[in-house]
Amino acid sequence: MVHYMPWFVSQPYSGSWGWHWTMNYFNPNIVNTNGEQAIASWYYPLIGPYDSVDPAVLEYHVLLMKLAGIDGVIVDWYGPDNFNDYAVNNQRTLALFNYTRKAGLKFSLCYEDQTIQQEINGNYITAGAAISHAQKTMLYVQTNFFTDASFLRLSNAPVLLNFGPQYFKNNSDWVSIFSVLNATNQPAFFTEDNRLSPVGTGAFDWPPMGLSGGGTNTLPPAQLQSYLVSFDQKAGG
Template identity: 40%
Template sequence: MKGFNRYLAGLILFAGFVCCGHDEPAINNDFTVQAFNPVNVNKTNNIQTYVHYMPWFENKQSSANGQWGIHWTMSTRNPDNVDENGRHEIASHFYPLIEPYASGDPNLIEYHLLLMKYAGIDGLLIDWYGSTDFNDYGQNRRNCEILIDLLGKTGLKFAVVYEDRTIKAACTIDPSFDRISGAQYDMQYLEQNYFKNSAYINIKGKPLLLVFGPEEFHTPAEWEEILSVLSVEPCFVVLNGKSTETAPFSCGEYIWVDNTDLDTKYAKKDLFDM
């Protein structure tokens, strides 16, 4: 009886192998991915919605030194510390569902862009740290340009928020660095590499250029000299309350989140025609 059971088990096992072999699907070596052009998301309000985007996050795999980037640590947190829920200790009020990421990861960028697209967002205002390679500015710029290259997949637009404070940092690191010339080169870089992009945001035919501040150049004469290297006049928009430092070369202000009351923030809204 034991021999019969072994024989029967062997037949069943053999039959199982045979059946599995017949059930395997044929491999189609001709399969190709078909790409489609992006389509518009239906919106109930036609006002263009743009988001301020920071391309400055680095993890150990993406950073040049194999360490967590400063924007995950802010010199006060250690992401190598993981709590009982598996969460890294990061310098953020909110924890990313996809874990701390690298801003230059194409898969991450596509994910972010799709989320924005489905949310009805029309474009990104990318925080831009200039054309130099001081500190982490070069990596930020490279991340920015990977992002720009992928915008076409979703049909989103973009413009730049210039961080003129990077000029001060450059002068601190290299005392021979010329403030005005450095900012002028940044403007030329923007015009040559971004303004002509079909996805770049234009306001009344002018490329939109924002500055987070200004934080370094505080007189209209300085901005006149800096912007003079551009062949096309930009729609230059500054931080709320800062247009006295840039007018008549700026054309508007934008609001940033702080403790200033809204009445004060909107007090000058009728002074600008955009």
């Protein structure tokens, strides 16, 4: 399974450049002497800055995955709300899954609960409504994702990752959030670095780029190895 970001919006396809290509700094309409556009990316796409809802791009990405022997995708998911670019990202997630399904690939979600704090800060929801709002989000997931035969399952439970947790940090929060789901859709829940016990099934590792220092975007091999050894030891314990 590979982690996938669905949030790219391009001017040629959608009429304007999305934030993830510009980050309020770069202008993709500026082209350098190598023919590359100025984009907010460490790497330059072989096909240039693309749109994540473009059918040609989606077919291309999925075929590359299929040829590479990848089993499926885990999409970084911000929920369906019409706040910031969350709805746009969700639209692109749904579009991607149409293509992974056709290719016989599995798919799953990595839910970003940091969105709750962002929505509170933006007066989209109140802190007191955070749990109920997350419950509605999970009901959306159940209806639109968990019930799909292509959704990744572990021991017959839908696999749901969480990039954190960053807002709901207590086990009891997630028990409440998942309580609205059907018994057959109680997720196999994986959080970053550490298992959230007992609601969590396990954890996943994520390279600690914060240790790279100085904005170099390069993590020394020794530090990466130390992190991975520590993660494996925690998993083994």
